[in-house]
Amino acid sequence: MTTCATSYGIMCDTVDEFASDVGFANTINNLIARTTGIEYQGESQPRHLLHLLVEEVGLDKIRDAVINPIRLNVAPYYGPNMQRQGATAGDDPFMPSYLEQLIMALGGTPVDYDSKCQSVGAPALLTIQKPVMKMTASVLADAKSSGADMMVSACTISHSNLDSYQSKAGKVSGKDTSMPIVHLAELIAFALGHFPDRFAQLRVRALVIGG
């Protein structure tokens, strides 16, 4: 299980390659057997935190455990890696809704916007920064103009792009990108009553200071 959609996406990619090409799987297994002395048998399957929560823990159990409902307009951000072939679990690859369902279970209002699966170019951040900043800005500006108070990301690497680089993205693109961004794990922890001080800061940032 991982919290990062990018990690999860590439794990699914490897599992797919192993299943579709036995020769390739043997080459890779020989390589890791030489260095680590173990082989991947295909028994252990990757899971993303979001899929684990919705499919195995269940939304009802999460809804019952909520202590501090979110009560904000939350823009869900999936990122592209979770929508690739074989990586969507039981969710719809073209119009995913797990994150929206989870936001509702936590007492928030999901915001519908077009860029929820659009890439923010995270792996290319260090090599082609300007286009990456423009991609980041376009997702943020879209969510903002659709009425979001804040955004929740299902991917740790995209989360750091959307959060830490948002002012730079705003400067490069000239768009309005200022918005609080949290990761999925943070939003759930806040709703379940952990870190009430951080949650209070987030609400002040979203509702009083605003964009």
Place this chain on the structure above:
Amino acid sequence: MALKVAYYPGNTARAASSEVEDCLQPLCKTLGIQLIEIPKASSDGGNIIKQSSPKLQHALVARNLALAETKGLMS
């Protein structure tokens, strides 16, 4: 009964976004998910290594998944 899963934090949760890891531990405790960290797991290359060596990318990922298997964990 607690749901047992192998936990792979990824590079970012242990570096730039430590708040994710902070929050994940208490949230899993509340929901009855037992996180078992994969021993000696490495970076998975983050699709960046794939640009120069797809083989290395898949080897890093397969190694992490194989390590989870040695713990007898399915996901």
